Amino acid sequence: MFEYEYPRAALAVDCVVFGLDVSDLKVLLIQRRIPPFQHAWALPGGFVRLDETVEAAARRELSEEAGVTDVFLEQLYTFSTLDRDPRERVVTVAHYALAKLSDHRIRAATDAMGVGWFALDDLPKLAFDHQEIVTTAHERLRGKVRYAPVGFELLPPRFSLTQLQRLYEIILGTDLDKRNFRKKILSLDLLVETDEHEQGVRHRAARLYRFDRRKYDRLAKQGFELSI
Amino acid sequence: MFEYEYPRAALAVDCVVFGLDVSDLKVLLIQRRIPPFQHAWALPGGFVRLDETVEAAARRELSEEAGVTDVFLEQLYTFSTLDRDPRERVVTVAHYALAKLSDHRIRAATDAMGVGWFALDDLPKLAFDHQEIVTTAHERLRGKVRYAPVGFELLPPRFSLTQLQRLYEIILGTDLDKRNFRKKILSLDLLVETDEHEQGVRHRAARLYRFDRRKYDRLAKQGFELSI
DNA sequence: CCAAAAGTGTTCGCGGTACACCCATGC
DNA sequence: GCATGGGTGTACCGCGAACACTTTTGG
Numbered sequence: 125m126f127e128y129e130y131p132r133a134a135l136a137v138d139c140v141v142f143g144l145d146v147s148d149l150k151v152l153l154i155q156r157r158i159p160p161f162q163h164a165w166a167l168p169g170g171f172v173r174l175d176e177t178v179e180a181a182a183r184r185e186l187s188e189e190a191g192v193t194d195v196f197l198e199q200l201y202t203f204s205t206l207d208r209d210p211r212e213r214v215v216t217v218a219h220y221a222l223a224k225l226s227d228h229r230i231r232a233a234t235d236a237m238g239v240g241w242f243a244l245d246d247l248p249k250l251a252f253d254h255q256e257i258v259t260t261a262h263e264r265l266r267g268k269v270r271y272a273p274v275g276f277e278l279l280p281p282r283f284s285l286t287q288l289q290r291l292y293e294i295i296l297g298t299d300l301d302k303r304n305f306r307k308k309i310l311s312l313d314l315l316v317e318t319d320e321h322e323q324g325v326r327h328r329a330a331r332l333y334r335f336d337r338r339k340y341d342r343l344a345k346q347g348f349e350l351s352i
Numbered sequence: 353m354f355e356y357e358y359p360r361a362a363l364a365v366d367c368v369v370f371g372l373d374v375s376d377l378k379v380l381l382i383q384r385r386i387p388p389f390q391h392a393w394a395l396p397g398g399f400v401r402l403d404e405t406v407e408a409a410a411r412r413e414l415s416e417e418a419g420v421t422d423v424f425l426e427q428l429y430t431f432s433t434l435d436r437d438p439r440e441r442v443v444t445v446a447h448y449a450l451a452k453l454s455d456h457r458i459r460a461a462t463d464a465m466g467v468g469w470f471a472l473d474d475l476p477k478l479a480f481d482h483q484e485i486v487t488t489a490h491e492r493l494r495g496k497v498r499y500a501p502v503g504f505e506l507l508p509p510r511f512s513l514t515q516l517q518r519l520y521e522i523i524l525g526t527d528l529d530k531r532n533f534r535k536k537i538l539s540l541d542l543l544v545e546t547d548e549h550e551q552g553v554r555h556r557a558a559r560l561y562r563f564d565r566r567k568y569d570r571l572a573k574q575g576f577e578l579s580i
Numbered sequence: 581c582c583a584a585a586a587g588t589g590t591t592c593g594c595g596g597t598a599c600a601c602c603c604a605t606g607c
Numbered sequence: 608g609c610a611t612g613g614g615t616g617t618a619c620c621g622c623g624a625a626c627a628c629t630t631t632t633g634g
Contacts, residue, residue, distance in 0.1 A: 125355045131402045132360040135443060174359045174441050178432040202430045202445045204406040213402050215363060215445075217430045286613075303615070304597065311595095327611040328604040514586075531588070532624065539622095555584040556631040586631070597620085604613075 133204075133213040137182040138169030138254065140200070140218065140261035141192060143225040143241055144278040149294055150225070150241040151258060152234060153250070154189050160210050161251030165242070167258070168192075169216065182219040191233025196277040197221040200261055208253045220261040222277035269295050270352050273314070276335040282318055284330035285309065292352065308352070314340050361432075361441040365410040366397030366482065368428070368446065368489035369420060371453040371469055372506040377522055378453070378469040379486060380462060381478070382417050388438050389479030393470070395486070396420075397444065410447040419461025424505040425449040428489055436481045448489040450505035497523050498580050501542070504563040510546055512558035513537065520580065536580070542568050 141152035153165040168189040172181040179199065186192045200218040208214065223230050225241070234241065242248065244262060247255065269275050275291050276283075289305045309315060316336050321329035340350075369380035381393040396417040400409040407427065414420045428446040436442065451458050453469070462469065470476065472490060475483065497503050503519050504511075517533045537543060544564050549557035568578075 125357065126359045127353045127355050128360070128362075129353065130399070131354045132356070133363055133400065133402060134356075135361055135363060171358070172361065172432075172443075174361060175434065177434065178430060178443065199430060202406060202427060204400075204445075206403065206405065215400075215406065217432075217443075284613090301597075301599085302613090303599085306614080307616095308596085325612080326606045328606090328613050330613060512586090529624075529626085530586090531626085534587080535589095536623080553585080554633045556586050556633090558586060581634105583634090584632090586629100588627105588629085590626090592623105592625085594623085595620105596622095598618090599616105602613105602615085605611090607608105607610090 133215045134209075135172045135178075136169055136214050136216040137172055137178050137185060138167040138216050138218045138257055139182050139186050139197070140167060140220040140258050141186065141190070141195065141223050142220065142244075142261070142265060142278065143223045143230075144291055144294065145225060145241070145243075147290075147294070149244040149262075151244050151247065152190055152192065152223070153240055153242055153247070155238040155240075156251055157238070164251040165240075165248045166251035167218075167254045172217075178217040179219070182217075182221075186221065190239050191236070192221070192223060192230060195221045195223045195230075196274065200257070200264055203253060203257060205253065216257075218257045218261070220264060222265075222274060224278060224280060226280040266295055266297075271350055273335065273337075273340055273350060276337075282320055282332040282334050284322055284332055285315075286330055288333075312350070314343075361443045362437075363400045363406075364397055364442050364444040365400055365406050365413060366395040366444050366446045366485055367410050367414050367425070368395060368448040368486050369414065369418070369423065369451050370448065370472075370489070370493060370506065371451045371458075372519055372522065373453060373469070373471075375518075375522070377472040377490075379472050379475065380418055380420065380451070381468055381470055381475070383466040383468075384479055385466070392479040393468075393476045394479035395446075395482045400445075406445040407447070410445075410449075414449065418467050419464070420449070420451060420458060423449045423451045423458075424502065428485070428492055431481060431485060433481065444485075446485045446489070448492060450493075450502060452506060452508060454508040494523055494525075499578055501563065501565075501568055501578060504565075510548055510560040510562050512550060512560055513543075514558055516561075540578070542571075 143150040143152065152168065154168045156162055156164050156166050168186055170185045172178055176184065182197060197219055200220045202215060202217045204215040206213065247258065278291060279287060285306050288309065289300055289302065293300055314336050315333040318332050318334055320332040371378040380396065382396045384390055384392050384394050396413055398413045400406055410425060425447055428448045430443060430445045432443040434441065475486065506519060507515060513534050516537065517528055517530065521528055542564050543561040546560050546562055548560040
């Protein structure tokens with residue numbers, strides 16, 4: 125047992141993991157095996173240990189509960205309403221993560237019982253205040269994608285311009301003009317043309333590009349600001 | 353004493369309160385009366401109680417330690433490195449606040465021993481990781497001021513266009529063209545001309561404006577996005 | 581009358597937007 | 608040869624950027 129002079133809230137983390145599917149955004153959920161909210165779907169998460177930062181706790185829980193590792197992950201917001209956990213006072217530092225659904229390691233790991241990808245706008249009823257956390261994460265993603273190169277975290281390392289455009293359309297919820305999109309994206313000069321093309325499509329195969337992260341980092345250090 | 357099955361970190365809040373002075377941004381600091389870092393300057397803050405949210409704790413500490421109430425306040429980031437407090441594991445949910453230095457209540461309250469306003473880029477050595485928190489808050493403020501109407505929280509309710517321009521110049525760290533600035537700001541149609549003018553200046557007195565928050569809220573609800 | 585800051589318009593160039601057709605490929 | 612999506616150019620307009628002088632006021 126551990127004793128303290130004043131009462132303490134328990135400190136937890138939760139993760140909203142986004143994945144990009146053909147035509148919509150998906151969120152990774154875990155089915156709870158124990159009360160409260162037994163059998164309900166919930167965000168992966170758990171309690172923070174004394175020897176780890178909250179980010180480390182978030183990564184550990186993602187790995188333990190869903191087998192998800194090596195993803196882009198950022199702190200989102202700390203939720204602290206008094207009754208968000210029926211057992212006792214729990215404050216949670218929510219994070220959001222972006223996973224490449226094209227990555228077979230991710231696919232395989234999340235192929236387990238009690239782990240699933242759900243369409244963002246058709247989620248089951250979630251445990252705790254997790255629906256609110258998901259909504260907050262979605263707003264953050266929408267805001268962030270326009271001025272930071274986070275979208276690439278959802279795509280395979282090599283992607284077509286149409287895939288990239290669809291990503292923006294899905295996240296922003298608007299249609300974009302193909303010619304204008306390509307002109308703008310290419311004028312940033314941050315995509316590198318590869319000599320690969322799409323495979324296994326039954327129409328003309330699109331050229332694949334990759335994001336030049338080094339170049340972006342260099343420009344960002346010089347005060348360059350992305351805007352899409 | 354309070355007992356738990358697993359060890360728990362202490363949960364605290366800290367506040368970076370910004371104020372706008374004639375030619376620079378100021379930060380509100382408190383001189384610590386007890387160890388650790390006794391006599392050092394630090395951000396106002398303290399431990400979260402079990403019956404309050406972190407935002408409520410931040411407002412309570414601001415009020416108790418500095419007499420500051422009724423300010424714009426938002427959550428900033430949760431800092432959780434293992435050794436940020438030499439006593440034991442403390443996780444802090446940092447907030448930032450914007451105070452009107454023109455408000456005499458604020459001036460009077462912060463006129464106490466051990467409370468002071470310091471120029472943001474000439475701070476004393478701060479306790480804990482508070483310098484890092486201040487830096488993070490400044491970055492957030494710089495980002496936020498360009499797409500949200502938070503600057504008005506630093507100005508008196510009625511202000512001249514020159515004051516507003518100086519605010520943006522100070523926060524963004526750039527010079528702005530007077531004619532372009534006025535054209536752009538007025539074209540947003542969110543400022544209301546009052547029939548008051550500056551008082552006690554020994555040159556032509558500038559007209560005062562006020563920010564039309566209702567109109568902004570209405571537009572924002574319809575998807576309007578501010579950008580400066 | 582002098583110092584200090586308020587207030588005011590125009591030109592130019594770039595970037596955003598609107599818009600439609602031909603081409604390559606697999607079946 | 609046909610269905611499917613890949614890939615491409617131009618014209619227009621609005622907004623941001625650059626730029627300097629006159630007016631008002633208090634002392």
